[in-house]
Amino acid sequence: MHEQSLEDLYASNRGKDRYEPTDFYGIDELLTDEQKLIRDSVREWVKRDLSPIIEYYAQRSEFPSSIIKGLADAGAFGPQLPSEYGCGGLDYTTYGLIMQELERCDSGVRSTASVQGSLVMYPIYKFGSEEQRRKYLPGLASGALMGCFGLTEPDHGSNPGGMVTNYTDAGEDVILNGAKMWISNAPFADVAVVWAKNEQGKIKGIIVERGMEGFSTPETHNKWSLRASATGELVFNDVRVPKANILPGVEGLKGPLTCLNSARYGISWGAIGAALDCYDTARRYSLQREQFGRPIGGFQLQQKKLAEMLTEITKAQILNWRLGQLMDQGRATPAQISLAKRNNVNMALEIAREARQMLGGMGITGEYPIMRHMMNLESVITYEGTHDIHLLILGMEITGLNAFV
Ligand code: TGC
Ligand code: FAD
Secondary structure, three states: OOOOOHHHHHHHHOOOOOOOOOOOOOHHHHOOHHHHHHHHHHHHHHHHHHHHHHHHHHHHOOOOHHHHHHHHHOOOOOOOOOHHHOOOOOOHHHHHHHHHHHHHHOHHHHHHHHHHHHHHHHHHHHHOOHHHHHHHHHHHHHOOOOEEEEOOEOOEOOOHHHOOOEEEEEOOEEEEEEEEEEEEOHHHOOEEEEEEEOOOOOEEEEEEEOOOOOEEOOEOOOOOOOOOOOEEEEEEEEEEEEHHHEOOOOOOOHHHHHHHHHHHHHHHHHHHHHHHHHHHHHHHHHHHOEEOOEEHHHOHHHHHHHHHHHHHHHHHHHHHHHHHHHHHOOOOOHHHHHHHHHHHHHHHHHHHHHHHHHOHHHHHOOOOOHHHHHHHHHHHOOOOOOHHHHHHHHHHHHHOOOOOO
């Protein structure tokens, strides 16, 4: 793929994103004016500044770093956290709507925002000291600092409690050793919220900064999914980290899992965005593409696909509207969030597969976003708890019996 300047990309692709949202059951009437205003402004930003360049960056397997400021200005970094730290001070429904609009364009870009807001800023806000909040949150909200979240290890993915990354006491500092794998934003992150065991074997969160000796972030290459998101490892070789960087407010696996509740919630909205884009693309294509002398949208088999897509999207929209209310009331349970993440991501992936078929050969090209969504969603159904892990979480909720062990 030949090099193209950002100016050329914008000049040749601006205005080509003709996405029209679908709201079959009038969910808009349940949203406040502020929620709709913010959602619409993110939608406009996506159309103007993100859509024209996303395919190019995904094909090159490169994160479009030029969008960081735009993401911050759109309020995508920590919208649900208090404004006194430079964050949005908004409700969880608005947070979800922002994630929906970002993932409508690309799951990788939503990933960058999810990690920053829910997995880096949220733990610093929730479990950090006041000094840590003031030191990091304003920079993270403005995009001056970017962060990543290190939980998964080469030998501990679904079972993060088995982690081996650890630190030992060294006076004013601790010495951190180990490695994290599959870490979104790692290659360019300025700070990493890392979960590691202390000498008592208890999991603690610790803020590691780029430049600390012995800390490196090699990039993971050859991904067929989330190509516009940078993924990497976090490697700690006797890294000396000040004790002041340990998050004082939590101990144990519930620390990272509490952050995952917020991020999984955002994903459940993001997935609807990806599904809406696939549905909208397939619907419009079906009206333009003619075979056997008429638009393929006139054939019953294609209508069945569209009708089922609309049904599943509508069910997910209603589910999420209610989940947003529960989040805002502080009543959403981890199992309720698991249900939404699991259902909505699977729904989006199935819609992407069906929509891809509706476009025939054109569906596999970068002329349309569907194949990119489909490949992205293979990661989304795996990270933040796999499809099967969320089923087991629900199974435990229903029966009270733990099927993990
Ligand atoms: P278990 O014994 O069940 O629980 C250990 C402690 O954690 C508490 N807990 C939770 N707390 C808050 N929220 C939740 N959702 C919680 N689930 C469990 C639990 O009460 C207990 O607390 P305490 O005080 O008794 O110690 O844990 P387990 O070892 O049996 O494991 C089960 C579990 C839940 C960890 C597993 O089911 C799981 O969720 N695995 C998935 C791992 C995962 O999601 N990793 C995600 C890595 S980050 C990522 O993918 C980011 S991608 C970002 C992007 O690019 O968008
Ligand atoms: P495994 O845990 O090895 O699972 C393999 C298979 O076994 C899965 O199908 C799983 O469902 C199944 N399985 C596991 N246990 C059970 C069981 N008890 N019963 C039945 N089936 C089971 N992690 C981070 O910490 N930070 C990040 O920023 C991050 N970003 C990511 C970005 C990408 C693109 C990807 C792909 C992953 C990312 N992850 C991140 C890691 C992600 O959370 C893990 O990949 C995920 O939790 C699954 O772990 P695993 O890949 O080790 O699979």
